[in-house]
Amino acid sequence: xxxTTEKDSSLEPKDLTGGDYGFIVFILFxxxxxxxxxxxxxxxxMKTEGSKRNGEQWVNWLTKASxxxxxxxxxxxxxxxxxxPAASTAPAAAEEAKPAEGAAEQAATAPAPAPxxxxxxxxxxMSATEFxxxxxxxxxxxxxxxxxxxxxxxxxxxxxxxxxITPNPPGSAVPSITSQLVDADSIAExxxxxxxxxxxxxxxxxxxxxxx
Amino acid sequence: MEERxxxxxxxxxxxxxxxxxxxxxxxxRDLPFRKWLFSWMLDPAIPGNFQASFDKWIGILIIANLxxxxxENVPGIYEPYKPWFEFFDLFSIAIxxxxxxxxxxxxxxxxxxxxxxxxxxxxxxxPFAIIDALAIVPFYLVxxxxxxxxxxxxxxxxxxxxxxxxxxxxxxxHEFAALNRGRTFRQKIHxxxxxxxxxxxxxxxxxxFIAMWxxxxxxxxxxxSVHGISYLLNVEFVILDAVAVAVFTIEYCMRMYSCxxxxxxxxxxxxRWRQAKHPSxxxxxxxxxxxxxxxxxxxxxxxxxxxxxxxTRLLKLTRGNDATATLVKVVSREWPVIAAAAFIMILxxxxxxxxxxxxxxxxxxxKFENIPTSIYWAVITLASVGYGDxxxxxxxxxAMTIVLAFIGxxxxxxxxxxxxxxxxxxLQKERDELKNNLYKILKDGVxxxxxxxTIRHEAHRMHLSVEEVNALIKLIQHELEKxxxxxxxPISTIAQRPExxxxxxxxxxxxxxxLALLTDEAAFDAAVKSRDSLSASDMALWRQIQGKS
Numbered sequence: 001x002x003x004t005t006e007k008d009s010s011l012e013p014k015d016l017t018g019g020d021y022g023f024i025v026f027i028l029f030x031x032x033x034x035x036x037x038x039x040x041x042x043x044x045x046m047k048t049e050g051s052k053r054n055g056e057q058w059v060n061w062l063t064k065a066s067x068x069x070x071x072x073x074x075x076x077x078x079x080x081x082x083x084x085p086a087a088s089t090a091p092a093a094a095e096e097a098k099p100a101e102g103a104a105e106q107a108a109t110a111p112a113p114a115p116x117x118x119x120x121x122x123x124x125x126m127s128a129t130e131f132x133x134x135x136x137x138x139x140x141x142x143x144x145x146x147x148x149x150x151x152x153x154x155x156x157x158x159x160x161x162x163x164x165i166t167p168n169p170p171g172s173a174v175p176s177i178t179s180q181l182v183d184a185d186s187i188a189e190x191x192x193x194x195x196x197x198x199x200x201x202x203x204x205x206x207x208x209x210x211x212x
Numbered sequence: 213m214e215e216r217x218x219x220x221x222x223x224x225x226x227x228x229x230x231x232x233x234x235x236x237x238x239x240x241r242d243l244p245f246r247k248w249l250f251s252w253m254l255d256p257a258i259p260g261n262f263q264a265s266f267d268k269w270i271g272i273l274i275i276a277n278l279x280x281x282x283x284e285n286v287p288g289i290y291e292p293y294k295p296w297f298e299f300f301d302l303f304s305i306a307i308x309x310x311x312x313x314x315x316x317x318x319x320x321x322x323x324x325x326x327x328x329x330x331x332x333x334x335x336x337x338x339p340f341a342i343i344d345a346l347a348i349v350p351f352y353l354v355x356x357x358x359x360x361x362x363x364x365x366x367x368x369x370x371x372x373x374x375x376x377x378x379x380x381x382x383x384x385x386h387e388f389a390a391l392n393r394g395r396t397f398r399q400k401i402h403x404x405x406x407x408x409x410x411x412x413x414x415x416x417x418x419x420x421f422i423a424m425w426x427x428x429x430x431x432x433x434x435x436x437s438v439h440g441i442s443y444l445l446n447v448e449f450v451i452l453d454a455v456a457v458a459v460f461t462i463e464y465c466m467r468m469y470s471c472x473x474x475x476x477x478x479x480x481x482x483x484r485w486r487q488a489k490h491p492s493x494x495x496x497x498x499x500x501x502x503x504x505x506x507x508x509x510x511x512x513x514x515x516x517x518x519x520x521x522x523x524t525r526l527l528k529l530t531r532g533n534d535a536t537a538t539l540v541k542v543v544s545r546e547w548p549v550i551a552a553a554a555f556i557m558i559l560x561x562x563x564x565x566x567x568x569x570x571x572x573x574x575x576x577x578x579k580f581e582n583i584p585t586s587i588y589w590a591v592i593t594l595a596s597v598g599y600g601d602x603x604x605x606x607x608x609x610x611a612m613t614i615v616l617a618f619i620g621x622x623x624x625x626x627x628x629x630x631x632x633x634x635x636x637x638x639l640q641k642e643r644d645e646l647k648n649n650l651y652k653i654l655k656d657g658v659x660x661x662x663x664x665x666t667i668r669h670e671a672h673r674m675h676l677s678v679e680e681v682n683a684l685i686k687l688i689q690h691e692l693e694k695x696x697x698x699x700x701x702p703i704s705t706i707a708q709r710p711e712x713x714x715x716x717x718x719x720x721x722x723x724x725x726x727l728a729l730l731t732d733e734a735a736f737d738a739a740v741k742s743r744d745s746l747s748a749s750d751m752a753l754w755r756q757i758q759g760k761s
Contacts (some may be wrong), residue, residue, distance in 0.1 A: 016397050017396070017397070019398070020396075020397040020398060023398075023401075023465075023469050026465065027462060027465055027466075030458075030461055030462065030465060031458060031462065034454065034457055034458040034461055035454075035458065037454065037503075037504075037507050038450075038451065038454025038455070038457075038458070040507070041450050041453075041454055041507070042447065042450055042451060042454070044450075045446055045447045045450040046447060048446060049446065049447055052443070052446075205443065206439065206443075207443075
């Protein structure tokens with residue numbers, strides 16, 4: 001296209017007009033606004049990254065533990081494999097074991113998870129290992145363990161979802177199903193797990209699948 | 213006033229006219245080696261040497277270095293491919309070092325440094341050479357001299373390599389400034405954004421820059437859907453999207469601001485409103501809208517689906533492509549016929565779906581559950597897709613499917629055939645218009661520079677080969693010669709010679725067709741109706757000559 005303005009350029013003013021200054025100011029404003037929005041978006045993305053790091057920390061620990069937890073002299077008895085779950089212990093014993101955030105009141109009244117269950121293992125880890133200092137980057141509190149992320153519920157951002165993977169019989173249309181790993185689930189046997197975290201929009205971000 | 217350079221038709225060489233490729237430079241081998249090398253590699257004043265290619269490949273290497281720097285900060289990508297990154301770094305340093313040494317050696321031949329006490333010293337302290345040195349010196353300080361530099365500082369110094377791009381941009385800027393001397397700020401913005409004779413290489417670079425961002429951002433959207441990649445590069449994708457939106461927003465604002473300089477878009481408000489409504493500007497707007505909507509409304513609505521609409525950025529690339537404009541023109545022209553075919557299709561789908569439901573419901577209530585389900589079956593069958601998930605089992609149902617399959621082939625082919633025929637018509641029309649333009653251009657026997665530009669542009673737009681343009685020109689030359697011959701003869705003489713009478717008749721028909729092409733059809737019809745100046749048979753003949761009856 002060569003259809004440009006054929007105006008005589010010598011007749012046009014060479015200096016910047018008020019409109020030109022207005023445009024430059026507007027462009028600068030747009031640039032600053034988009035940069036600020038970009039910085040905000042980056043901050044939120046970094047929080048999601050922090051949640052992913054939390055999930056990865058869990059994945060690393062669970063993967064490492066899976067190699068040794070079936071040994072007879074395994075140090076963390078609450079997470080040791082092989083032992084069948086026993087009966088539930090007194091509520092008082094659970095008080096120290098439960099995660100601090102949002103669950104303190106519930107922990108006081110609910111029965112403590114029985115040894116040899118997932119609940120007992122988590123309770124021990126959250127009270128006596130490096131996981132007790134874990135922080136949800138979105139809330140600043142300890143991360144919650146939830147059954148599933150829900151985009152409609154923004155309070156779930158940064159939460160951790162640990163699900164168990166149960167294989168279906170060979171030949172099934174769907175090779176496996178995932179379901180919530182509840183406190184009462186036995187960890188005596190090897191478990192296939194899927195760890196996810198909820199991102200800034202409360203959508204699930206899969207961190208890894210592993211064997212525990 | 214400057215006299216325009218013209219070429220006589222007899223001297224016209226279409227191959228030279230259409231050939232925009234620069235011929236290889238002819239540089240004498242007898243030159244001293246340094247002069248000879250400078251002429252081939254670095255002299256911007258010699259067309260056809262390697263200077264432009266050299267700059268282009270250095271530019272590509274600089275951009276590759278930018279991506280390398282970005283990906284080196286992603287452990288998930290850097291760690292597994294660390295040796296490759298290191299190899300690329302070494303390769304880049306080697307190329308940049310060769311470039312620096314070449315420029316240093318050839319500085320004595322460069323007009324910019326001639327006349328100085330030491331041309332090489334003058335080169336070393338020139339801004340471009342300092343940038344070039346900064347791009348390679350940190351590497352040698354660390355690897356060769358064993359200097360201990362903090363890794364972060366080293367990475368920051370590597371970013372300086374990107375400054376080398378100014379070696380390409382600054383000359384283009386100077387050319388742009390020269391082309392736009394004495395023009396207003398808005399006119400300069402217009403020259404940068406819109407294609408014009410004032411744009412120069414800087415405008416081409418700007419278009420390339422936008423196209424590169426379009427491709428990068430669309431590629432990022434596609435890769436974001438791959439979990440393994442988006443997991444590793446989530447933050448990088450967020451940054452990339454923000455930068456892309458910033459670039460596209462500024463481009464949009466510049467386009468809206470300067471569009472009033474474009475013919476047909478004059479007027480502060482009306483011109484801009486007209487520009488805003490233009491399909492290509494709407495596409496520009498859609499390219500940035502999802503970002504802002506998601507930022508401002510994500511608390512109210514789940515707008516994650518809007519991310520897919522970032523792929524509309526790909527449509528920005530259609531700005532420089534005439535194929536889309538032809539498609540829009542063809543569809544809008546043939547819309548009534550396409551709508552009629554679509555209506556028949558809908559009618560057939562609804563009727564067959566109802567019959568399918570009637571015949572099959574009792575036999576397969578789970579599959580032909582209701583008419584909407586049957587509509588799905590009818591469309592899949594009529595379109596010859598035939599997934600087979602729903603199929604008739606009753607005899608009448610199967611008999612109807614046979615008929616349906618036969619009809620489907622024809623019915624669904626109608627819109628495709630219509631579009632294909634309309635495309636062909638449109639191309640023929642454009643070719644006629646080109647012929648008409650050529651006719652006007654060649655009529656005076658000479659061709660000026662603007663006319664050469666028009667021929668080159670039109671031939672390029674319509675993808676015409678040298679042979680095709682030559683054939684058209686020969687045809688027109690023949691017609692012009694005949695016309696000239698006929699004009700000298702009285703009609704009674706022409707009438708006595710049948711071969712001349714035929715040529716005269718052809719010339720008249722051609723004139724009428726050209727008249728029809730140049731005249732606004734609606735205005736012509738209105739003029740005929742208002743004055744009642746043509747009889748029905750004359751009008752029918754007018755249409756017949758145009759091939760419309």
